[in-house]
Amino acid sequence: MNKGKQLETLVHFATSIGCHVSLVPLQYNDGRVKGKRIGIRATMSIDEYVHNxxxxxxxxxxxxxxxxxxxxxxxxxxxxxxxxxxxILEKC
Ligand SMILES: [Zn+2]
Structure with missing residues (x-):
């Protein structure tokens, strides 16, 4: 599965369990969780989005x-x- 599809799959999965993923202007972290809200630093590569x-x-x-x-x-x-x-996603 290519990285774009991996990103789509993870965001879809997150949404399916009631989480909301957004890109945010974090300065000191790559990502944060608050309740079921996931904030990912907006200035990363697609590989980093998938990982984070x-x-x-x-x-x-x-x-x-x-x-x-x-x-x-x-x-x-x-x-x-x-x-x-x-x-796992790389093998799909
Ligand atoms: Zn962490």
Whole structure:
């Protein structure tokens, strides 16, 4: 699956679970999650959009309401899931 289709698939999936993905002028982060709203830094490549939407979806699935895990552990988990999702989408 090409990157454009991967991006479309992730945004469609996010929408299907009630999330809203938007491009925002973030300065210090590539992406952020607030509730079910995903903000992705607007000035990235399509490859980076795919990776960061997958990363933020992982945070929603794994870390919503999670208070015992530190930020470093959360980031490592989200990166692992994002890499897994990208690998799967590459094979589709
Ligand atoms: Zn993160």
């Amino acid at each position: 939407i997958a990363h933020e979806l992982a945070h929603i699935y794994l870390h919503t309401g999670e208070v015992d895990m530190n930020d470093k552990e959360k980031e490592a988990q989200a990166e692992g899931v994002a890499n897994l999702i990208e690998g």
